[in-house]
Amino acid sequence: MVEAEQLTFRYPGKPTDVLSDVTLTLRDGRTLITGASGSGKSTLFAMFNRLYPDNCDGIVTGRLHLFNRSYDTYAAGEVNRRVGTVFQDPDSQFVMQTVEEELIFTLENFGVARGEMSERVTAILHALGLSEYRNRTIHDLSGGEKQQIAVACALVGRPEWLLLDEPLAHLDPETAHRFVRWFDGVARTVNVVVIEHRPYVWGDFFDRQVELVEGRIVKDGPFEMRPDYTFASIGSHKGEYNLFHIPNFKRNEFELAASDLTVAEGEVVAILGRNGSGKSTWLRSLARNHRDVGFVPQSPAHLFVTSDLTSELKYGHDRPIEDMLTRLGLGPLRDAHPLSLSHGQKRRLAIGVMMLSEKRLIAFDEPTAGQDEASLRALHDLMAERADAGQAVLFVTHDLSFARVANTYYLMHEGELSGPYDASLWDDPELLRRHGLLTEGWS
Numbered sequence: 001m002v003e004a005e006q007l008t009f010r011y012p013g014k015p016t017d018v019l020s021d022v023t024l025t026l027r028d029g030r031t032l033i034t035g036a037s038g039s040g041k042s043t044l045f046a047m048f049n050r051l052y053p054d055n056c057d058g059i060v061t062g063r064l065h066l067f068n069r070s071y072d073t074y075a076a077g078e079v080n081r082r083v084g085t086v087f088q089d090p091d092s093q094f095v096m097q098t099v100e101e102e103l104i105f106t107l108e109n110f111g112v113a114r115g116e117m118s119e120r121v122t123a124i125l126h127a128l129g130l131s132e133y134r135n136r137t138i139h140d141l142s143g144g145e146k147q148q149i150a151v152a153c154a155l156v157g158r159p160e161w162l163l164l165d166e167p168l169a170h171l172d173p174e175t176a177h178r179f180v181r182w183f184d185g186v187a188r189t190v191n192v193v194v195i196e197h198r199p200y201v202w203g204d205f206f207d208r209q210v211e212l213v214e215g216r217i218v219k220d221g222p223f224e225m226r227p228d229y230t231f232a233s234i235g236s237h238k239g240e241y242n243l244f245h246i247p248n249f250k251r252n253e254f255e256l257a258a259s260d261l262t263v264a265e266g267e268v269v270a271i272l273g274r275n276g277s278g279k280s281t282w283l284r285s286l287a288r289n290h291r292d293v294g295f296v297p298q299s300p301a302h303l304f305v306t307s308d309l310t311s312e313l314k315y316g317h318d319r320p321i322e323d324m325l326t327r328l329g330l331g332p333l334r335d336a337h338p339l340s341l342s343h344g345q346k347r348r349l350a351i352g353v354m355m356l357s358e359k360r361l362i363a364f365d366e367p368t369a370g371q372d373e374a375s376l377r378a379l380h381d382l383m384a385e386r387a388d389a390g391q392a393v394l395f396v397t398h399d400l401s402f403a404r405v406a407n408t409y410y411l412m413h414e415g416e417l418s419g420p421y422d423a424s425l426w427d428d429p430e431l432l433r434r435h436g437l438l439t440e441g442w443s
Contacts, residue, residue, distance in 0.1 A: 001026045001027070001048070001066065001067060001083070001160075001161050001191065002024060002025065002026040002048055002064075002065070002066060003024075003025050003026075003063070003064075003065040003068075004022050004023060004024045004025075004047075004062065004063065004064050004065075005023050005062055005063040006021050006022070006023060006061070006062040006063065007019060007021070007022040007023070007024075007047070007060070007061075007062035007063065007064050008020055008021060008022070008060065008061045008062050009040075009043060009047065009052070009058050009059070009060055009215075010058060010059045011056075011057065011058050011059075011340070012057050012058065012059065017215055018040045018043045018058075018215050019040045019043055019044060019047075019215045019216075020214075020215045020216050021062075021216060022044070022062070022215075022216070022217055023217070024210065024217060024220065026048075026191075026193065028191050029191060029192075029207050029208055030187055030191070030192045030194075030205060030206045030207050030208070031192070031193045031194070031206065031207075031208045031209070031210060032194055032196060032199055032202075032206040032208065032209045032210070032223055033193060033194065033195045033196075033209075033210050033211075033212065034195075034196065034197070034199065034209060034210070034211045034212070035211055035212035035213060035372075036213070036329075036372045036374065036375075037197075037329070037342060037344030037345060037348070037370060037371055037372050037375055038329070038333075038341075038342050038344065038345050039212040039213055039214060039215065040212050040214070040215040041165075041195045041212055042087075042088065042165055042195065042342055042343065043215075044212070045085065045163050045165055045193075045195065047060075047064060047071070048066070048083065048163055048193070049079060049080060049083045049085050049163055050066060050071055050074055050078075050079040050080075052071075053072070066079055067079075067082065077109070081110060081157070081159075082159055082160045082161065083159055083160070083161045083162075083163060084154030084155060084157060084159035084161070084162045084163070085154060085162075085163045085164075085165075086147070086150045086151050086154050086162070086163070086164045086165060086167055087150070087165050088165045088166050088169065088343040088344075088369075088370055089299055089343055090143075090146040090147050090149070090150035090170075091146065091299055093150060093153070094138050094146070094149075094150075096138070097137055097138065097139075098134075098135055098136065098137055098138065099125075099130075099133045099134055099135070099136050099138060099149050099152075100121060100134050100135060102138060102149065102153055103120075103121045103124065103125075103152060103153055103156050104117050104121060106153050106156055106157055107120060107121075107156060107157065110157050120156055121134070121156065124152050124155055124156045125152060127182070127186075128148060128151065128152050128155075128182070129178070129182075130148055130149065130152060133145065133148075133149065141276070142170075142275050142276045142277075142279075142280055143170040143275075143280060143298045143365075143366065144170040144171045144172060144175060144275030144276070144398070145275050145276050146170075147167060147169070147170045147171060148171070148175070148179070148275075151164070151167060151179075155186070155190075159190065160190065160191060161190065161191045161192070161193065162187075162190055162191070162192050162193070163193050163194075164192065164193070164194045164195070165195045166195055166196060166197065166369070166370060167179070167194065168180075168196070168198070168201055168202075169197075169366070169369040169370060169398075170275070170298070170366060170369060170398065171275060171398060172273070172274045172275050172398045172436040172437070173398065173400055173436060173437055173438070174274065174436035174437070174438065175274070175275055175436065176201055176398070180201065180202055180203065180205060183205075184205060187205075194206070197370070197371065197372050197373075198228070198399075199223070199225075199226070200225065200226060200227065200228050203225075204223075204225065206223040207222065207223055208220075208221070208222065208223055209221065209222070209223040209224065228401050229373050229376070229401055230401060230404070231376075231380055231401060231402055231404050231405045232404070232405070233404060233405060233406065233407050233423060234268045234380070234383060234384045234387055234405050234406070234407055235384075235387075235407070236264075236266065236267060236268075236387075236407045236408075261286075261410065261417065262420075263361060263392045263394060264392065265360070265390045265391070265392055266387045266388065266389075266390055266391070266392065267387065267392050267393070267407065267408055268383055268384075268387050268392075268393045268394075268405060268406045268407050268408070269392070269393070269394040269395070269406055269407075269408045269409070269410065269420075270394075270395055270396075270397060270403045270405075270406035270408070270409050270410075271283070271394065271395070271396045271409075271410050271411075271412060271417075272396075272397070272398075272400075272403060272409060272410075272411055272412070272435060272437055273411055273412035273413055273435050273436065273437075274412075274413070274435060274436035275398075275436075277412040277413055277414060277415070277435075277436075278412050278414070278415040278416075279365075279396045279412045280297075280298065280365050280396060282412065282417065283295065283363055283365050283394075283396055284297070284365075286363060286394075287363060290361070292359055292360040292361065293359060293360075293361045293362075293363055294354045294357045294359030294361070294362045294363065295354075295362075295363045295364075295365075296347075296350045296351055296353075296354050296362075296363070296364045296365065296367065297365050298365045298366045298369070300346055300347055300349075300350035301338070301339060301346050303350055303353070304338040304339065304346075304349075304350075306338070307337055307338075308334070308335050308336065308337060308338075309325075309330060309333055309334055309335065309336050309337075309338055309341070309349060310325075310334045310335065312338050312349060312353060313325065313349070313352055313353060313356060315353070316357075317356060317357070317358075319356055321352075321356065324352045324355065324356060325352075327378045327381070327382065328348045328349070328351070328352050328375070328378060329345075329348065329374070329375060329378070330345065330348060330349060330352070333345065342370070343369075343370045344369075344370030344371050344372075344375065347367065347369065347370055347371065348371070348375060351364065351367055351379065351382075355382050355386060359391070360391065360392065361391065361392040361393075361394060362386065362391060362392070362393055362394070363393075363394045363395065364393075364394075364395040364396070365395075365396045366396060366397060366398070367379060367395055367397065368397050368399040368402045376402055379402075380402075380405050383405060384405075400437060404423070404426075407422075407423075408420045408421070408422070409421040409422070409423075409425055411425075411431070411435045412435070413434065413435055
C-alpha cells in the first residue's frame with residue numbers, strides 16, 4: 001500500500017518538520033503505529049490516505065508511493081476507494097443526519113448501484129451489532145456510538161485497507177472487547193493500520209509495530225505486548241460540599257433520571273458506564289445548570305477563543321502559565337494556533353485552561369482520549385493538586401486504569417445514576433458486568 005523513502009512533511013510557516021526522514025513500506029497485515037501525542041502519527045495517516053494535498057497544506061520532500069503510484073498522480077478521492085479511514089474525532093467525518101443516510105452517502109460516492117445499497121447497509125449494521133441504530137440521528141449519539149458508526153461507514157465501501165486512528169478511545173470496555181473480537185475476523189480479509197496509545201487492549205491482534213518519536217521512526221519490527229499502566233487513587237481532601245441536582249429531561253429512548261449528587265470540595269469523582277448510558281448528557285446538563293462548574297467536553301476545540309496557545313491559557317486571569325505549559329508538554333507549541341494542534345494536544349490545552357480557572361468544580365468528558373502515558377501521569381498530578389487546593393474534580397472515562405485515580409465513583413445505566421461507591425466496586429464482578437465495565441477474559 002505505502003512505500004515512503006526519506007519522507008518529510010512540514011506545515012506552512014512552521015519552523016520544524018512534523019515528519020522527518022520517514023522510510024517505511026506497508027504490506028499486507030496488521031500494523032500498529034505508536035508514539036507520544038503530537039509525534040506525527042495522525043499526519044502520517046493523512047499521507048497514507050492522501051488527505052494531503054487535497055485537504056491540508058504542507059511541504060513534502062522525499063518519495064511517497066501509494067499502491068505503486070506516486071501520491072501526486074491520484075485524483076481527489078481516488079485512493080479512498082481502496083482505503084477506509086476512521087479519525088480520532090468521528091464528528092469530523094459525518095455529513096448526513098441519520099446513520100442510514102450516512103452509510104448510503106458513502107455508497108453513493110463509490111458509485112454502488114441503488115438497488116444494492118439497502119442490502120449493503122443492512123449487512124454492515126448487522127455484522128457490527130448496530131442494526132438498532134439504522135434510523136437514529138447521529139447528533140444524538142454518544143461519542144462511543146459515533147465511533148462505531150464511523151467504523152461502519154469506513155467498512156461499507158469494502159476497502160482493501162483500513163486506517164483507524166484510536167478507534168477504541170471512546171468505547172466502554174465491554175464494547176471495546178467485542179469490537180476487537182469482531183474485528184479480528186474482519187481483518188482476515190482486509191489489511192489494517194491502527195494508531196493506538198493502549199495496544200494491550202488489542203491483545204495479540206497486531207503482527208507489526210511502528211513507533212514514532214518527534215516525527216521519526218525509532219522502531220519497526222514485530223509487535224511486543226506490554227502490560228497496562230496503573231494509577232493510584234488520589235487521596236481525599238473533602239471539605240464543605242456542594243449539592244447538584246439534575247432535573248428530568250428526555251433524551252432519545254430513555255428518561256435521564258433526576259440525580260442528587262453530593263460532591264465535596266477536594267473530592268475526585270469518576271462517572272462510569274456503557275456507551276449511550278447518558279454520561280455525557282448528564283455532564284453537559286450539570287455544566288449548563290451550574291455557573292461554578294468548568295466543563296471540558298469530548299470535542300473541546302469550540303472552547304478556544306484566541307489565536308495562539310499562550311493567549312488561550314492566559315485568557316481571563318493573571319496567573320502564571322509556564323508550569324502548566326511544561327507539564328502538559330505544550331511548551332514548544334506556545335505560539336501555535338489552538339486549532340492547529342493534534343487531537344490529543346487540543347484536549348490537553350482545554351484541560352490546562354480549566355485547571356487554571358477558579359471554578360469550584362471542574363468536569364472533564366473523556367480527558368484520557370488521545371493521551372499517551374506521560375500525559376496521563378501529568379493529568380493525575382494536576383487533578384491531585386486541584387483537589388488539594390479545594391477544587392472538586394469530576395470526570396467521565398472509559399479508561400478503567402485511569403479511573404482508579406478517583407476516590408469516589410458513580411455508575412450510569414440507561415440514564416440513571418447510582419452511587420456513591422468506593423474502590424470496593426472493583427471487587428464486585430456482577431456490578432461491573434451490569435455497567436459494561438468487566439474486562440475479564442480479554443484476549
